[in-house]
Amino acid sequence: MIGAHVIVGYNSAPGGRDALALGAAITRVTGGELTVATIYPPGSPGLAVEAQANLAHAGEELGAAPAEYLTFESRGTGRGLSLLAGRIRADLIVVGSATGGQSGRITIGSTSDHLLHLASEAVMLAPAHYEPPEKPARLTLAYVHRPECDAAVERVAQATLRLGVPLRLITLDLRTDDQGKLRDDLALAVRLAWETTGIEAESEVAEGHDAAAALADVEWLPGELLVCAASEDAQPHRVFLGELAMKVLRASSCPVTVLPRGFS
Incomplete structure (x- = not known):
């Protein structure tokens, strides 16, 4: 079943937080593994440090919820998430809406556009400012x-x-x-x-x-x-x-x- 291993594409933008909340909600229901990942471009030590800081913030938001936190170097966030999902055998990639879109709707950015045209795993997108319930209805x-x-x-x-x-x-x-x-x-x-x-x-x-x-x-x-x-x-x-x-x-x-x- 989808959700046995969920990978969330996380950043400090509102869409990253929406994706984190949704990914955590999915694994609570399925009992699956949760991996939180931040992608950064190669040759950017400063952004690599920022990626680690982002994951520390994600850990604070999740609290005691079990999760693995990974940074991954890639030339594109969508490409990096797809490659990492394959390596860790995730079956669902969760991402948020791009910044600047309408609240309550999904806005496609470069990351989601890549995933929606090339990902090998199922892709889930969260509407902007989405608050997941305890379980799907x-x-x-x-x-x-x-x-x-x-x-x-x-x-x-x-x-x-x-x-x-x-x-x-x-x-x-x-x-x-x-x-x-x-x-x-x-x-x-x-x-x-x-x-x-x-x-x-x-x-x-x-x-x-x-x-x-x-x-x-x-x-x-x-x-x-x-x-x-x-x-x-x-x-x-x-x-x-x-x-x-x-x-x-x-x-x-x-x-x-x-x-x-x-x-x-």
Whole structure:
């Protein structure tokens, strides 16, 4: 299950603190390992010292919560997090929203942009100023009838079973598709979840003229987590977020997890 080993990309900006709080909340629920990492560029001794100071601050914020703290040298923060995640066998990378974005929404910066197009692990992004609850309230999968999403239905259903929370499947109707077909596709996905795990998933078509309007059309619980599958254009075992999924991510008011292609 995602969350067996979580790595948090931490810095002293508000997004770093949001990611730390979310990563710690995930491991409290899953019982997984937590690694807090700060990335610094090569040939920068001063920034290496600053990275250590950042981790000391993270330790103060977490208090007695068990965690490993690492600094890592890399030419890019996203690249460094992905490389380090592979070395320590983390299965989830958590990062925060870029500075300067709207409160309660996800703003993509250079770090998250790299991860959303090349990471080998699942990537979770926290909205700005997000305060995680004690445990998730529901997992929602953004569903489109295609192989990667069908595989994600099984994986996310298994996760909800282990976490003891409901599963919801939503499909966006942006006034361009036959809603009857969308509902038929959703019904097949609900059946897939039932056949693989015995979970009876909720399903909903979210209507709107764009992704933001469609997401506003449905109810979101405090503690909701949204999951997106990788694009069919992704390389095997890599994250790659398509255009519509990127719009969904930017419009989401809850944390979003993106699964790599072929995630198991």
